[in-house]
Amino acid sequence: GENVEQHPSTLSVQEGDSAVIKCTYSDSASNYFPWYKQELGKRPQLIIDIRSNVGEKKDQRIAVTLNKTAKHFSLHITETQPEDSAVYFCAASPTGNQFYFGTGTSLTVIP
Amino acid sequence: NAGVTQTPKFQVLKTGQSMTLQCAQDMNHNSMYWYRQDPGMGLRLIYYSASEGTTDKGEVPNGYNVSRLNKREFSLRLESAAPSQTSVYFCASSVRGRGPTNEKLFFGSGTQLSVL
Numbered sequence: 268g269e270n271v272e273q274h275p276s277t278l279s280v281q282e283g284d285s286a287v288i289k290c291t292y293s294d295s296a297s298n299y300f301p302w303y304k305q306e307l308g309k310r311p312q313l314i315i316d317i318r319s320n321v322g323e324k325k326d327q328r329i330a331v332t333l334n335k336t337a338k339h340f341s342l343h344i345t346e347t348q349p350e351d352s353a354v355y356f357c358a359a360s361p362t363g364n365q366f367y368f369g370t371g372t373s374l375t376v377i378p
Numbered sequence: 379n380a381g382v383t384q385t386p387k388f389q390v391l392k393t394g395q396s397m398t399l400q401c402a403q404d405m406n407h408n409s410m411y412w413y414r415q416d417p418g419m420g421l422r423l424i425y426y427s428a429s430e431g432t433t434d435k436g437e438v439p440n441g442y443n444v445s446r447l448n449k450r451e452f453s454l455r456l457e458s459a460a461p462s463q464t465s466v467y468f469c470a471s472s473v474r475g476r477g478p479t480n481e482k483l484f485f486g487s488g489t490q491l492s493v494l
Contacts, residue, residue, distance in 0.1 A: 356420060
């Protein structure tokens with residue numbers, strides 16, 4: 268099955284700086300790559316996603332890039348704010364029903 | 379719309395006891411999922427159901443059973459709980475059924491289960 272690796276496991280940045288989280292996947296059949304944000308004690312919620320026919324997608328301060336050849340994708344958060352502090356999960360999906368998650372990155376934005 | 383509703387929110391069991399986690403969605407979604415979340419392990423799929431009447435194993439199905447009661451409801455049963463099943467359990471749903479197109483997951487609020 269698919270194997271998704273996520274780095275780093277923890278990340279601290281100063282408010283206003285950028286944060287980058289990287290993921291790699293193993294199954295070349297994966298064609299959908301969502302990112303979820305989970306605040307403490309809350310449910311994961313989708314923040315951005317990208318499909319394999321697109322190399323980059325942006326939504327305000329959040330962007331995701333995908334390199335199919337290298338089988339890696341990254342989340343970029345610019346101008347970080349304290350409310351960005353959370354655990355972020357990447358995922359890869361080779362079919363319409365299976366989603367394989369990374370182990371998560373705990374992001375702390377220091378005011 | 380309530381979205382995805384899970385019950386209970388918290389549960390403590392003794393080893394060997396059984397229990398059922400309930401999940402219901404009111405978004406008319408075809409697919410429903412059960413995940414467990416453990417520290418440092420991310421979210422791991424236990425079982426999923428692509429449509430009413432069908433269920434499939436995920437990454438970690440051992441020790442669990444599921445029932446897709448109807449389109450709205452998908453339950454997870456622990457027949458004989460073990461300490462290794464201490465975890466946070468999330469139910470999720472998505473609009474798509476069987477097929478190649480992926481769709482976003484909507485998660486429930488989670489169940490914190492402790493097995494002593």
